[in-house]
Amino acid sequence: MSGDVHISVRNLVEYVFRSGSIDARFRSQSTLSDGTRIHQKIQKTYCEGDQKEVYLSIEIPYDDLTFVIDGRCDGLLFENDKITIDEIKSFSQPLEQLEGEGFQVHWAQAKMYAYMYAKDNVLPDIFVQLTYVHVETEEKRFFKKNYTFSDLETFVFQVIEGYTPYAKLQQEHHLQRNLSCKELAFPFENYRAGQRKFSGGVYKTILDGKNLFAKAPTGIGKTISTLFPAVKAVGEGHINRIFYLTAKTITRTTAEETFARMRSNGLCLKAVTITAKDKVCFKEETKCHKDYCEFADGYYDRVNEAVLDILTNEAAMTRQVIESYARKHSVCPFEYSLDLAYAVDAIICDYNYIFDPRVSLKRLLEEQKKSTALLVDEAHNLVDRGREMFSASLNKEIFLQLKKDFKSNNNVIFEAASKLNSFFLSLKKAHDNKSEFLLEQLDVAFLEQLTQFLKEAEQVLKSENSPKLLEAYFMVNNFLKIVDLVDGHYVIYGERNQNDVTVKLYCINPAKLLKQMGKGYRSKVYFSATLSPLPYYQDILGGDVEDYVQSIPSPFSEEQVDVFIKPLSTRFKDRDRTKDFIIAMIKSLINHRPGNYLIFFPSYQYLRSVYDQFKQEDKETQTIIQSTGMTEVEREAFLAAFAPDQNETLLGFAVLGGIFSEGVDLIGDRLNGVVVVGVGLPQLCFERNLIKDHFNKQGKNGYDYAYVYPGMNKVLQAGGRLIRSEMDHGTIVLVDDRFLQKQYQMLLPQEWKQFTII
Incomplete structure (x- = not known):
């Protein structure tokens, strides 16, 4: 076996020399920009003739492999015929905490560069210098040593020897993987209607290095239709890594099962599933x-x-x-x-590992991104998740608490928290008669106080464990990170809630930031059964004019579903008046068409009120109800109640847009019908109205962007629980007079348009 192993100097030495413990108690947030600033400052002190950011590369054959190693050394210094490699490191702990003569991994990096330069220039020896600089005080410490070429060569081969077992394992695996991807056949007997077209679209998107927005209906087999072409693209050498991004645990399981199915057909591919820290701890x-x-x-x-x-x-x-x-x-x-995740071929994880600026997998280098495809499942969820990731808030309460906690034991924190508490108090007084109020911009003095608070908290957290202070530290740090992103796509507002005041940086349109975070990847495929209307999703998820767009018709026939519209008002003011009619309709439905039904309501309160009255009037029919904050076990029990071939009717009452209206697969006779009460509009609220106003100003239909599209998405998702295979038949009842209005009619899927009004 032979082959090239491409690796950067930094990645190589970090693999071989990493040691020590994870310590997230407190990690100073000296940012990348601090490091860059310090590098530039030191490099400006170099003498004339010295060089900075020098690109070096070398090929080293070792044990049937050829290591192609490269990187940029910070400085190349020339003085009295002597040459020095300079490696600059920014440091946030006090410099006296530097153990001995600096860190082994930093010496290793500098010695690798020294070897590469000495070999290229046939030098018998060379100096190596580590320059440590404190990020705040800019105090410096230098360590300098001279190495002979043969010392460096011995060292470099020891490093390569340490990396070789991993390199060999990966090299062998990639050969097997690529061959198996190439030879893999579609793992089902035949393609479902529309499936080949969708798979072809995904493959072409990756091949052309484009992005795709696809409306791919329920039941088409979206997971295999995206993963199979992506795997084939790996086999053809177009990509080297696949991310399958999803918002829900249940869709992660589907992706795992799909890989397992391809493996049983001969695929040799390694995949990792990332589960949230709190769940796996x-x-x-x-x-x-x-x-x-x-x-x-x-x-x-x-x-x-x-x-x-x-x-x-x-x-x-x-x-x-x-x-x-x-x-x-x-x-x-x-x-x-x-x-x-950095070692495998496919990663199944939540959206935030790619799109959230606070938790994304930052070690994925630009080079690796170019050979990575992102498959974004249930992409309609990314709109609100994007808003969430790019927004941040701070409230008065946390600083008031710190003020009390630190009053007697730390005057510095007490003072810093007092100033911030006072800022919130003055805000409260200035807007005394309003529960929500817009802020043109953030007070510069307030931002300076926050930065000062971080510095003070950092000093305390280095030596003592204070959970409350740590929580505040992270909140402030996160807030300041988002401050840097605020532009015309944001609104800054305040909110009064009894004695508390909150300031929120609210990202109204996440398009620009989603686009920025997804930059550099070879391809992104956004897909969902309810990515409709496509132009809206393309706009709000950061799409471009040159992106590909695909809308696959449903593989199921109109004959498989009977759609009824019951034109009643479910508007808030009319709910009590129309409640009796809804209950009468449900009774009539189960009399004429007994079976298992899911009935979705726009709010838990509305659900409860109809459910309680239904139970009073009908004590016979078996019912189950979604409760707030259900555990994993309770959720599973709820779904397990929908057993096939039951003789009695079962009604499951659930919330629209909740855990049972998306990603739930009740195949065949387990579900015979779905009733959707209302058009799913989010409740009128301050934030939704901000969205509406923002898009109105841009000449778009703000009401549709803020209310209609998100609402109808929930309706389509809920209805999509019904027909999951070619064998399924069932009934959908849409309860609301607005379903007969043109703007809502246009958003219904084709197979729902042959409806009967009851």
């Missing part, structure tokens, strides 16, 4: 530091072995598999899954 509380957690203590000393072990033995790295290997090697399961 082995400890009572999620406190990531070595004094509390044995899985964090010494994590980096053990993780390489853990990664090699799982990659050697497993292809499907699901939550259960990761947890068992994490216990075996005593490593944190969450951090372990993130480390694996």
Whole structure:
């Protein structure tokens, strides 16, 4: 076996020399820009003739592999015929905390550059210097050593030897993977109607390096229709990595099952599922530091072995598999899954690992992005999730609490929290008669106080453990990160709630930021059964004119579903008046068409009021009801009640847009009908009205953007629970007079348009 292993100097030395513990108790937030600023400042002090950001590369054959190593060294200094490689590192801890002569991994990086330069220029020896600079005080410490060429060569080959087992494993796997992807046949007997067309669209999108917005109906098999062409694109060398992004656990499971199905047909591909930290943590509380957690203590000393072990033995790295290997090697399961994400071929995870500026997988280099495709499942959910990711808020309460907590034991924090509390108080007084109020911009003094608070809190958190202060620290830090993003797509507003006041940076249109976060990836495929109307989603998810757009007709026939419209008003003011008619309609429906039904209501309150009256009038019919905050077990029990071939009618009362109206698969006789009460419009509220006004100003239909499209999406999702296969038949009842209006009619799927008015 032979092959090239391309790797950067930094990644190589970090793999070989990483050691120590995870410690998220407090990590100074010195940003990337701090590092860049300090590098530039030091580089400006170089003498004439010195060089900065020098690109170096080398090819080293070793054990049947050729290592192609490259990177940029910070500085190349020339003085009295002596040459020095300079490696600059910014440091946020006090410089006296630097152990000995600096960190081993930093020396390793500098020595790699020194070897590359010395070999290129046939030098017998060369100086290596580490320059540590404190981010705030800009105090400097220098360490300088001289190395002979043969010392450096011995060292470099030791580093490569340390990396080789991993490199060989990956090299062998990639050869097998590419061959198996190439030879893989579609893992079902035949394509469903529209499925080949959708798969072809996904493949062409990846091939052309474009983005695709696809409305792909329920029952077409969206997961296999996107994953299969992406896998084929890996086999053809167009991409090297696939992200399958989803908002819900249930769709993650579908992706895992789809990979398993392809594996049973000969696919050799490694996939990891990333589960949220709180869910996989082995400890009572999620406190990531070595004094509390044995899985964090010494994590980096053990993780390489853990990664090699799982990659050697497993292809499907699901939550259960990761947890068992994490216990075996005593490593944190969450951090372990993130480390694996950089080593595998496919990653199944939540949207935020790509799009959220606070948690995205930042070690994915631009080079790797170019060979990565993003498959965004249920992409209609990304609109509100995007708004959430790019918004931030702060409230008075947290600073008032800190003021009380630190009054007697830390005057600096007490003062900083007092100033912030006063700012919120003055805001409250200025807008005394309003519950919500717009702010033109944020007070510069307020932002300075927040920055000062971070600095003060940072000093305290280095030496003591204060959960409240840490929480405030992260909230302020997050708020200031979002402040940097605020532009014309944002609204800043305040909200009064009894004695508390909140300031919110609200991202109204997430398009620009979603586009920015997805930049650099070869291809993005946004797909959903309810990506309708397509121009709206293309606009609000950051699409471009040159993106591909695809709308696949439903594979099911109109004969499979009977659609009825009951034109009643379900508007808030009319609900009591029309409640009796809704109950009469439900009774008539189950008399004429007994079976299992899901009945969706726009709010829990509305649901409860109809349910209670129905139960009083009909004590015979079996009913179950969605309750607020259901556990995993309760959810499963709710769905399990929908058993096939039941002799009695079952009515499941649920909330529109809730956990049972999306991603739920009740195939065949498990579900015979769906009743949707209302057009799903979000409740009139301050934020929705801000969205409406924003898009009206842009010459678009703000009411549609804020209310109609998000509402009808919930209706389409709920109705989509019914027909899941060619064998399914059923009834849909839409209860609202607005379903007969043109703007709502246009949003109904083709197969619902042959309706009967009752």
